[in-house]
Amino acid sequence: MLVLAFDTATAAITVALYEWTPGEGAVPRGVAEAVDGRRHTELLTPSIAQVMAEAGAAPDNLSAIAVGVGPGPYTGLRVGLVTARAMGEALSIPVHGACTLDIIAWATGRDEPFVVATDARRKEVFWARYDSARARATEPAVGPPSDVPEGLPVVGEGGALYPDVLGDSGHEPLLPAAGALAELTVARLAGLKVPALLPPEPLYLRRPDAKEPGPRKKVTPA
The missing domain is CATH 3.30.420.40 (ATPase, nucleotide binding domain)
Incomplete structure (x- = not known):
């Protein structure tokens, strides 16, 4: 294969x-x-x-x-x-x-709980908690670094961007x-118990910036 x-x-x-x-x-x-x-x-x-x-x-x-x-x-x-x-x-x-x-988590090879956080821009991170490199414990989320659970190692670029909130220990792989x-x-x-594969569709956690225009405002005659 x-x-x-x-x-x-x-x-x-x-x-x-x-x-x-x-x-x-x-x-x-x-x-x-x-x-x-x-x-x-x-x-x-x-x-x-x-x-x-x-x-x-x-x-x-x-x-x-x-x-x-x-x-x-x-x-x-x-x-x-x-x-x-x-x-x-x-x-x-x-x-x-x-x-x-999950890809970043897999690369760590860790057996103990940790968090993966990536850069979501707007001073936010995409993140999820893992029980090990092979097992995700929460659904992916987006929010400020302060939303990330405390007391766990954080790997990924998000951790490196906000060391004051997420700790300054090693964050590799970024x-x-x-x-x-x-x-x-x-x-x-091969049938191993690892995170599930998904359809090839984008995993968006934010609504699009572009919004549909609202109704036109009525103009009152002068």
Whole structure:
């Protein structure tokens, strides 16, 4: 099974190609990482081409696509999701989504409770509590850093941005890695008890900034 994984829900444009076999498990065949919150569109497609070339693989060799579904800012998030759905439809292969917070949590390998927090802008964070790297305890939420449960280690960029509220201990990894997404996807498909995969639809936790115009105001004749 050859799985192409990528996530654009944060400032990271992260792509990985992993191969899974019963004897070896998930093995990386190609990885591309970049951090640029304004160039998701320009960087994603070349990064996919890079990892495919690195592995000597063709699109027809792919068995599945895995994509991070957020939460994250709308513009970057939709780049990955639109690309994943288009590739899945063109190649007639399944597309699996994963919560971006779960991807960061998986990469920690932690066995004790902790929190993942990412940058939600507007002086807020996207966050969720985890019992371990394999088990999320709460639904993803968005709010000020003060909403995050106290007394737990906080990993992710959100923790690094607000150390006065969330503590100044190590927050690594700060951003999601596609390698962790590929591993999480393969583990779930193999039947292991890990966070559930999701449809490739955006996980939005805020209402859109744009609002429908209200009724026109009546003008009283002078």
